[in-house]
Structure formats: C-alpha cells, structure tokens
Amino acid sequence: EIVMTQSPATLSVSPGERATLSCRASQSVSSNLAWYQQKPGQAPRLLISGASTRATGIPARFSGSGSGTEFTLTISSLQSEDFAVYYCQQYSNWPPFTFGPGTKVDIK
Amino acid sequence: QVQLVQSGAEVKKPGASVKVSCKASGYTFTSYDINWVRQATGQGLEWMGWMNPNSGNTGYAQKFQGRVTMTRNTSISTAYMELSSLRSEDTAVYYCARPQWLGWFDPWGQGTLVTVSS
Numbered sequence: 659e660i661v662m663t664q665s666p667a668t669l670s671v672s673p674g675e676r677a678t679l680s681c682r683a684s685q686s687v688s689s690n691l692a693w694y695q696q697k698p699g700q701a702p703r704l705l706i707s708g709a710s711t712r713a714t715g716i717p718a719r720f721s722g723s724g725s726g727t728e729f730t731l732t733i734s735s736l737q738s739e740d741f742a743v744y745y746c747q748q749y750s751n752w753p754p755f756t757f758g759p760g761t762k763v764d765i766k
Numbered sequence: 767q768v769q770l771v772q773s774g775a776e777v778k779k780p781g782a783s784v785k786v787s788c789k790a791s792g793y794t795f796t797s798y799d800i801n802w803v804r805q806a807t808g809q810g811l812e813w814m815g816w817m818n819p820n821s822g823n824t825g826y827a828q829k830f831q832g833r834v835t836m837t838r839n840t841s842i843s844t845a846y847m848e849l850s851s852l853r854s855e856d857t858a859v860y861y862c863a864r865p866q867w868l869g870w871f872d873p874w875g876q877g878t879l880v881t882v883s884s
Contacts, residue, residue, distance in 0.1 A: 694871075701861055702861075707870040713872060752869060753813075753827060754813050755801070757811040758810070759810045
C-alpha cells in the first residue's frame with residue numbers, strides 16, 4: 659500500500675498571501691496524483707488531477723506540481739473561500755486508493 | 767449535470783447493519799465504477815472499495831473485507847453500500863464517488879452520516 663503524507667498539518671495564512679502545501683508518497687506514483695478541497699459539512703471537491711491539471715471551473719490561482727514522490731499545491735493569492743482542508747490522493751497503484759491526512763489552511 | 771445523490775442520515779445500534787444508497791444522474795450509470803469513501807468526524811478520507819455497475823464486480827479494502835457489500839440496481843441507476851456488524855468506530859460520513867479515467871474522484875455524493883450508538 660502506498661502511504662501518503664502531507665505537510666504541514668495546519669498552515670496559517672493571511673488573505674492575499676501565497677500558500678504552499680506539500681504531499682509525499684512512500685513510493686513513486688508518477689503523475690497519478692489528485693488534490694481535493696473540503697470545507698466543513700461538504701464533500702471533497704476535485705481541484706487537480708494528473709498532478710498539475712486543474713479541474714473544470716477551478717480558478718487559476720490553484721496550481722499543482724511535482725512527480726514521483728514529491729508534490730506541491732500552490733494557492734497564489736488566498737481568497738476567503740479558500741480556507742479549507744486540502745487532501746492529496748494517489749491513484750497510481752490501487753487497490754487501495756490512498757489519501758494523505760490533509761492540510762488545514764486557516765486564517766492567520 | 768453529473769450528480770450523485772445519497773440517502774439520508776442513519777442511526778444504528780452496535781452489531782446492526784446499514785445500507786446507504788447513491789443515485790446517479792446525468793450520465794450512463796453502467797459506464798463508470800462507483801467507489802465508497804468514509805470520513806470519521808474530524809478525520810481524513812478512507813477508501814472502502816469499488817463496484818462496476820455494469821458487471822457487478824466489486825473490490826474491497828482489506829480492512830472491510832467480510833463486512834462490506836456493494837451492489838447496484840441498474841434500472842434505477844443506484845448503487846448501494848451495506849456495512850454489517852457495526853461498531854462505534856464506524857460512526858462516519860460515507861461518500862460515494864465516481865472515478866474518472868485513471869482514478870481521481872469527481873463528482874462525489876453529498877455524504878451520508880451513519881451514527882453507531884447504543
């Protein structure tokens with residue numbers, strides 16, 4: 659099973675600032691990596707697939723990068739609606755699909 | 767638009783079973799797998815298994831083998847996840863989700879809260 663880790667667990671950022679979230683896989687997942695955003699009481703929402711391809715309707719301030727075992731989600735200028743929990747997920751080697759433990763982005 | 771709509775919240779006693787439904791619309795139900803993911807309160811996402819609505823084939827995470835059953839009714843475009851021998855640790859929100867192409871999930875159902883309490 660591929661284990662996903664994320665850092666930091668919590669990231670405190672001021673509106674308008676850049677946020678950089680990290681995700682690491684225990685073995686290479688190539689570019690088979692997705693990012694999701696989850697707000698309280700809501701289902702996860704797909705942001706990025708293929709490590710760097712934004713999903714339909716996702717603003718350009720969200721960008722993903724990386725391959726192999728190291729990945730980054732960058733939010734270039736945080737808006738109020740971006741404060742949420744972010745999860746990465748690998749789909750390179752399944753079953754099982756595995757998710758990271760999440761990074762909470764909160765207001766500084 | 768593509769949508770997955772799940773059944774409502776459930777309260778069950780330890781040892782009981784729960785069956786959650788997931789109704790698909792906006793696409794051909796038999797053309798895409800349905801996966802189930804759960805999330806305990808304040809915790810992360812845990813993948814439970816998949817089902818192919820066309821064949822009925824299933825695959826379950828090892829943790830849930832023997833306790834989970836995923837089925838479907840193609841005539842009403844609905845998938846089901848049944849979890850048996852419930853315990854308090856099964857209290858969680860259960861989501862259905864449709865995998866795209868290689869395996870990212872989009873869309874997700876709205877979630878169903880299952881509470882296990884005596």
